[in-house]
Every structure is written in structure tokens, then in C-alpha cells.
Amino acid sequence: MNEPRSGCPINQSVEVLGDRWSLIVMRAIMFGHFRTYGELHSHSLEGIATNILADRMKRLVEEGLLSVAPDFAHKQRTIYSLTEKAIDLVPVMVSLGNWGVKHLTPFPALAARLARPVSRVPPARAARPVPQVLAGLPAPAAPLVRAALRAHLGLQPRGQRPRRRCLR
Secondary structure, three states: OOOOOOOOHHHHHHHHHOOOOHHHHHHHHHHOOOOOHHHHHHOOOOOOOHHHHHHHHHHHHHOOOEEEEEOOOOOOOEEEEEOHHHHOOHHHHHHHHHHHHHHOOOOHHHHHHHHOOOOOOOHHHOOOOOOHHHHHOOOOOOHHHHHHHHHHHOOOOOOOOOOOOOOO
16 A cells, blocks of 8 residues: 555545456456455456456455455365445445446446346335446345445345345
8 A cells, every 4th residue: 555646535546446457356246246366367257367366356455445364165265355445335336337337338238237227126215316236236246235235225224124125
């Protein structure tokens, strides 16, 4: 971690996340539920090089966005998880994806999961802006990401209301 160029929070955020690959790695962990180096590399839509992936993951750990734990089922494998600092980025990533769908030309198959209408949101929430990516969130998404999205939408945590499948 280097000294920031200025005290501007946008500049400091760009210094942490503004390189070509950091947000792509974060997206894969947040929404793709890939947690090992091998999964991240083999499922990369953009074809990230192994040395770049290793460097970005090391930087994201140093910045406190990812935590590292050994995989007890496989001696040589490491599990990467989102930290609270990274979970705070979920609404930002959702907004960034929605902005891309609105103003750029993503591949239709990838944009479809972002642009899908969110018809499963209760009518009381329909007047609020709802992240469109919520409809395309894969079922095995990390529980912490789902909790962050619930908090972003102002939904009750599970167990405090009748069980509904509004987020799946």
C-alpha cells in the first residue's frame, strides 16, 4: 500500500481498485462464487494471465479486500473470501453493472442477467431504485454478499420475517 496522491476519497478508491483487473477479480468472487486461484483463472471471461491474476489477488489481500485461508480438503489450495471492506463494494459493483447495461454494449447473454426485470421484489419496494443485477445473482452466491444486498435494499434479514424467495 503506497501513500495516496491526495486526500480525495475518489482518487484513493481509484488507486486501490482502478487498475485493469482488480474489479474483474472482485466481480468473479462476489457474483461468480469463485474462491480459489484455479477457479478464478479457469472461469475468467476476460482471459486474465496467471501472473496478473496472482499479482492482483496479492494486492487485494494487502488492501484488506480479500482474506486468505487454507483449504483443509486440499493441502496446496487457498480459499479467498470477501472481507467486510469488500462487501461494502457490492452496491457499487451492482451500480457499475447497471450503468454498463444502460450506456455500453455488453454481450446480450451477459447483459441479460443484469437487465432482467426484478419482478420478485415485493410491491412495497417497487418504488425504490432496485439493483437490476439482483435478479441475475446466482443461487450459490456468498451469504455475505446476499446479506449486503438485503441491507442495501432495506430488506429484513432472514429469520425475522416469513420465508420468501424474493432474491432468488
